[in-house]
Amino acid sequence: MRPNTLEPLARAGAFAPDEQESVYKAIKTRRDVRSEFLPDAVPDEVIRRLLDAAHHAPSVGFMQPWNFVVVKDDAVKTAVWEAFNRANLEAAEMFSGEQQATYRSLKLEGIRTAPLGLCVTCNPDRCGDVVLGRTHNARMDSYSTVCAIQNLWLAARAEGIGVGWVSIFREDELKHILGVPERIEIVAWLCIGYVDRFYSEPELAVKGWRQRLPLEELVFSDHWGERDPEFASSIAAAAEVPPRPGS
Numbered sequence: 575m576r577p578n579t580l581e582p583l584a585r586a587g588a589f590a591p592d593e594q595e596s597v598y599k600a601i602k603t604r605r606d607v608r609s610e611f612l613p614d615a616v617p618d619e620v621i622r623r624l625l626d627a628a629h630h631a632p633s634v635g636f637m638q639p640w641n642f643v644v645v646k647d648d649a650v651k652t653a654v655w656e657a658f659n660r661a662n663l664e665a666a667e668m669f670s671g672e673q674q675a676t677y678r679s680l681k682l683e684g685i686r687t688a689p690l691g692l693c694v695t696c697n698p699d700r701c702g703d704v705v706l707g708r709t710h711n712a713r714m715d716s717y718s719t720v721c722a723i724q725n726l727w728l729a730a731r732a733e734g735i736g737v738g739w740v741s742i743f744r745e746d747e748l749k750h751i752l753g754v755p756e757r758i759e760i761v762a763w764l765c766i767g768y769v770d771r772f773y774s775e776p777e778l779a780v781k782g783w784r785q786r787l788p789l790e791e792l793v794f795s796d797h798w799g800e801r802d803p804e805f806a807s808s809i810a811a812a813a814e815v816p817p818r819p820g821s
């Protein structure tokens with residue numbers, strides 16, 4: 575029988591309200607960090623915790639397709655930065671007019687200033703040709719690796735450690751620098767280190783590149799492109815009220 579109380583009933587397995595708050599806090603305050611890295615080394619024990627968080631990510635068929643190349647060597651970081659710089663000059667040319675000028679003003683990496691670099695790779699051959707859940711979509715192993723990166727990103731935020739994802743590279747160049755075999759996919763280069771502050775909003779929003787979209791515009795009901803106005807307005811209203819843990 576349910577107890578006679580006005581308190582909401584805890585759902586089986588639900589975290590306590592303050593624990594829920596911590597999870598949402600990590601999610602909402604996680605930032606992509608490019609420029610604010612402090613030179614302090616990240617202790618190996620902390621690196622181990624972050625990698626362990628990554629390693630507890632979901633993966634298709636429990637494939638665990640990831641590997642992590644931990645880079646502390648300045649010479650390797652410099653070579654990676656040079657590869658970034660070559661690609662970034664090409665990237666700037668792909669934008670035009672005022673947008674190109676803004677692009678050039680953005681700082682899009684902290685490769686040499688972050689004390690730690692982490693290359694996250696995906697091995698499509700980790701458990702044979704036929705993988706449970708990957709049978710009809712070959713990209714599922716890459717998606718799994720992205721889940722590992724997000725786990726690490728959130729754990730790092732909770733530890734007060736900044737993470738910046740850099741993707742402006744020719745993959746072959748990065749493979750050559752790091753000795754990554756042909757069949758292995760490079761999913762991310764992450765810049766990792768302590769910071770003296772986190773932006774409260776995405777740096778790209780602060781610098782005027784692009785703003786967060788209203789959630790209610792992104793949610794459809796029953797079919798792609800169809801909106802239930804009542805549901806959409808309830809989402810919009812919820813966005814105006816800070817989330818209440820346990821609700």
Ligand SMILES: Cc1cc2c(cc1C)N(C[C@H](O)[C@H](O)[C@H](O)COP(=O)(O)O)c1[nH]c(=O)[nH]c(=O)c1N2
Nearest residue numbers: 604605606608681682683739740741742776777778
């Ligand atoms: C797959 C992928 C690839 C990249 C990124 C992210 C992801 C998910 N981001 C970071 C991106 O700009 C950032 O996440 C958004 O601007 C939102 O900001 P917050 O992460 O919320 O701070 C990113 N940032 C950057 O400065 N250089 C880059 O090359 C990339 N590449």
